[in-house]
Amino acid sequence: MDAVAFRATLDDLGLSQSAFARLLRQLGDPGDHAVILRRVQRQVGGESKVAGETIALLTLLSTCPPAVRASLIDAAVRPPSAQE
Numbered sequence: 001m002d003a004v005a006f007r008a009t010l011d012d013l014g015l016s017q018s019a020f021a022r023l024l025r026q027l028g029d030p031g032d033h034a035v036i037l038r039r040v041q042r043q044v045g046g047e048s049k050v051a052g053e054t055i056a057l058l059t060l061l062s063t064c065p066p067a068v069r070a071s072l073i074d075a076a077v078r079p080p081s082a083q084e
Contacts, residue, residue, distance in 0.1 A: 001055045003046035009058045010044070015073060017041055023076035027057070 001009070010020055021037040029036050042048040061069050 001050045001058070003044055003050065006050050006054070006058070007044050009062065013058070013061055013069070013073065015076065017044055019073070019077040023072065024054075024057070026075060 010017065015023070017040045018033075018037055021033055021040050024036050024040075025031070025033055031039070039048075039051075040054075043050045043054065061072065
């Protein structure tokens with residue numbers, strides 16, 4: 001997956017770069033949001049390769065049942081203060 005496909009997949013899923021970074025954090029990425037977001041931005045911008053783990057997660061999100069995908073994405077796009 002290249003940067004163009006990464007951006008297109010995020011768009012198809014309705015995820016901003018920030019929401020995707022929050023989702024990665026929720027799913028166990030140990031970095032803080034700013035670090036994860038910068039990594040996502042570098043991948044989207046083509047400054048670094050799209051990580052295999054990112055490709056795997058995007059593939060899973062793209063192919064999982066819509067209700068599961070919606071639940072995961074909803075959790076990711078809620079503002080951090082609303083998540084508890």
